[in-house]
Amino acid sequence: MKIYGVAILAVCFLIGQIMGHFLGKAFQLAGNLGGVGFAMLILVISNDYFKRKNLLQPETENGILFWTSMYIPVVVAMSATQNVKAALSGGWVAIIVAIVATAACYSLIPVLNKFANKNAKNI
């Protein structure tokens, strides 16, 4: 049943939230530190485990995949509910950060590639 998949997703999500919450408390910072990231890791690990043991029925998986397909629509709704009027004053920040950060990542591609090739030869 699809709800099994949704329930598995819910367990991963809640464990991640709990971990993020307590990590925030441990460092005396308000907020949830990395809860979504932890939840994603837990889902990846349990998915690998289920696949190896052949435990995940396609129907169960469909329950999770439904939410995967809802992710862009949800992000669209999220974008539509932000305070864009106030953000416009920072429009230049957005454009400059996007260009500089992307360019920086691009420029590292040949560097990492060379590094990988060099080490491959050494091995």
Place this chain on the structure above:
Amino acid sequence: MSDLIKLLEKNGLVFAFLVVGVIMYGSYYISKKITKSRIPGAAIAISFGLVIAYFGGDNGIASIPAFSGMAILGGSMLRDFSIVSTALGASFTEIKKTGWIGLLSLIIGTVVAFLMGGSIAYVMGYQDAKSVATIGAGACTFIVGPVTGSALGASSDVIAISIAIGVIKSIIVTISTAFLAKPLGINNPQTAMIFGGLVGSTSGVSAGLAATDPKLVPYGALTATFHTAMGCLLCPSVLYYFVYQILS
């Protein structure tokens, strides 16, 4: 008329499904027919979301009663829930195949984007740790920004900026990849994986590689998928803590 608005308000979430469905249809149509898939439909749809938010108030379009359901659909709970579900497409067995270089490119890509974004934000006047971290996270992908921002309690306008950064980045990546592939040497699976890990932005990487060489798409998309997970893990935790220590 007021009866209709009351009805839409009462059934807010369902009406939001309809509104977003229409936006998605229009955006993917424009992407395919007008931009010839050069700009991903997802990027157009999210930009469109930001544009209509302008016509609302503090809560974007949800400030208008009839559209209040958009705040439920786009609220942090459903957003984080659907983002976590995308991890199903990533598998450790697959990432192991890319080896340590895949992991290295993921970490470097996240940290470099975060530091670049955060420093520019600081220079341009966003000087509290939460805003710096949120804008830095936005330089990873349009997901990592809002996830970090709402986890830390950043303000809505800063979150909107972080979404915009991610969207602009995905558009830059989509358009420029085909032109830059040759000078950067993106012509084999290994470089495609490094590219995906460094740059992130799954939609941009997939569309860009498709325009370069369709055979490379799965390699780039593989590491790019992990980029969002890595960003959601590192930005609101280790990297925020780092920023917090420096600025306080």
